[in-house]
Amino acid sequence: MTHLKEGDKAPELNINDQNGKLHVLANYLGKKVIIYFYPKDATPGCTVQACNLRDNYSTLQKQGYEVIGISADTEKSHQKFIKKKQLNFNLLADVNKEVLNRYGVWGEKKFMGKTYDGIHRTTFVINEKGIIEKIITDVKTKDHTNQIINN
Numbered sequence: 001m002t003h004l005k006e007g008d009k010a011p012e013l014n015i016n017d018q019n020g021k022l023h024v025l026a027n028y029l030g031k032k033v034i035i036y037f038y039p040k041d042a043t044p045g046c047t048v049q050a051c052n053l054r055d056n057y058s059t060l061q062k063q064g065y066e067v068i069g070i071s072a073d074t075e076k077s078h079q080k081f082i083k084k085k086q087l088n089f090n091l092l093a094d095v096n097k098e099v100l101n102r103y104g105v106w107g108e109k110k111f112m113g114k115t116y117d118g119i120h121r122t123t124f125v126i127n128e129k130g131i132i133e134k135i136i137t138d139v140k141t142k143d144h145t146n147q148i149i150n151n
Contacts, residue, residue, distance in 0.1 A: 002103060004104055004124070009130055010124065010126045010132050012102070016092065018078035018093070029128065032064045033068060035123070036144075038119065041091075042081050047085060052141065053067055060149070067089040068091075071093075071119060073091075077093075078091035105119055122137050
């Protein structure tokens, strides 16, 4: 779904996290960043994916990664999700879908015979210079950390 390719410069963020703090990609230069886009807080697949990243967060940090989750949910929804699942990374609220569109992950989806607009579950691994190193579109929610760190 995304128009971006490995080797492209990652698009800007410019959205708030669960606490209202603005995140811009420039703040992450010099660090490797995992930006994962997911459909909705506290839904089954999204919860499994978030908990997989939570449980493997120290492994990811040892390899130099920061983790950021992004959905169209509100800051308040993110706060509840983080508290309920004890997530140890920030969730950014793209309620206006600006970043979702920049990354090409918002668009038409089909489910049970219905067509609707939504978020295509996609993960971008970005290097220290802000370049996309890896794009994962076939996300395995239960084994997502391995998808990220293994080629």
